[in-house]
Amino acid sequence: MINTLISEIKKKNAPIVVGLDPNPGMIPEHLLKAAVAEQGETLEAMASAVFEFNKGIIDATYDLIPAVKPQIAMYEQFGVPGVAAFKKTVDYAKSKGLVIIGDVKRGDIGSTSTAYAIGHLGSVKVFGKEFVPFDEDFATVNPYLGSDGVKPFIDVCKERNKGIFVLVKTSNPSSGEFQDRIIDGKPLYEHVGEKVREWGNEFMGESYSYVGAVVGATYPEMGAKLRKIMPRTLILVPGYGAQGGKGSDLKAFFNEDKLGAIVNSSRGIIAAYKADKYSHCGSENYADASRLAVEDMLLDIRTAVGLV
């Protein structure tokens, strides 16, 4: 799957991913009304509206982008119907040829990480039959529990040609509270980066490893350092746009082959119709605004990385 992702990034000249992180306030009125007409004022209706919202954005952008990254928290907030909408979104995006990065940030002790890996990336054997529960292509993983919390994910990835992105340096303001603390002369995130390289060496694709890393766009200097520590690791870069990361900060995350990073934008794309710049589209045409925002993001990033 890492080979597919890299080849789609090259084919579309688009090292970007759209974060499908819908909050209630982002869903246009006409979608809410249609859902309520069918299912009443219920969580099920909200979940249906969320799926229709995602479907519109996927339909309007899938030819421009290699991947989408649904953030499962935004679905869990609507309970079981929300999780069902997450699964429908995964399946629909896959039907349009997109790679799915499940932003689930799971991680636990060994046997429990195995269950998460099975649920999100693997298959489960039940009554002698094989089922694929959520079937994302990649999942994000939290490293706090160490190797035996991460390796079960890699084992499942090997069986089914899937991949992971391990949190190394996150994009949020307080990420430094623990991640930047100095251990033997180096910040914790560098130690985690070294482990990611080590885990990744065990499971290489053609040019990049099946074990990727998450490094926030909001910390470009640390990104540059981590780029060197993990030369064959694909870096998933959140924090562009709404969180403050700029295109000009992003070059540091890429290798000389102009590959090696995939930049996420969520709110900036999916809620584009609410921004002054794209508000002329109107809320009914929210998906057109998302397409325009993707085109602008692509121009910004291609320019920064030298892909134009």
Place this chain on the structure above:
Amino acid sequence: MINTLISEIKKKNAPIVVGLDPNPGMIPEHLLKAAVAEQGETLEAMASAVFEFNKGIIDATYDLIPAVKPQIAMYEQFGVPGVAAFKKTVDYAKSKGLVIIGDVKRGDIGSTSTAYAIGHLGSVKVFGKEFVPFDEDFATVNPYLGSDGVKPFIDVCKERNKGIFVLVKTSNPSSGEFQDRIIDGKPLYEHVGEKVREWGNEFMGESYSYVGAVVGATYPEMGAKLRKIMPRTLILVPGYGAQGGKGSDLKAFFNEDKLGAIVNSSRGIIAAYKADKYSHCGSENYADASRLAVEDMLLDIRTAVGLV
């Protein structure tokens, strides 16, 4: 909710929690058959069998224990139907007067942690109505992202009288890989423990804080140290039983008031009927075996802590 949990622990003289972490191999044949007869060989049938399994254990033990801790990974491995069984388990256990610790180990950047907190502990406003999506009483939280990944949980807890347990030192063999690394003369887990105390001071119950900690039974010396660092923090202690933690190791996790810790056992209780000691119950009476195992665990822990 922390006051309720402490008062139930006292009333039942039982500083323990039963981990509802069902794996397919644990579910007795008669439950699988009954589910397949109704729903065929599907994930839905597996999820129904999981719920019936849990229900049996809850019915057989609820008068002895203050709380249950369903591990959501074990449900996510069965996809959307599994997550629905998680929710049914939460609701059923609550109907029997049990406190629910959702072992979800979530944690993300601020806005995303808010969504997780809403989903698991809070309420979501949709169409002007308020819904409670999963409605556990406590959730476990991963601290790798720092304060702004944890505080949104505390904010939601304050609104709805809920609590969290933050991972400090986990029970697994490789937990030391990052957690034990020395920063300014102290291991990372002590720094996290100090933050837990600080976060907890902002939201105190009568005797213990709404912000608890997770510290593995497998590391009793570290538990003793953390007990001193976080005197008013309830410690959730996994790793007893199947993972190797012994009753005699547990005294260190308790305060002089003989409170301050709640010890989890999962496999040792829910799969007790498979152990030689309780196999005389037979798989049809798996819940009786669970009750016997709870009684034995209580004796072991009461003896160790001086509660007999």
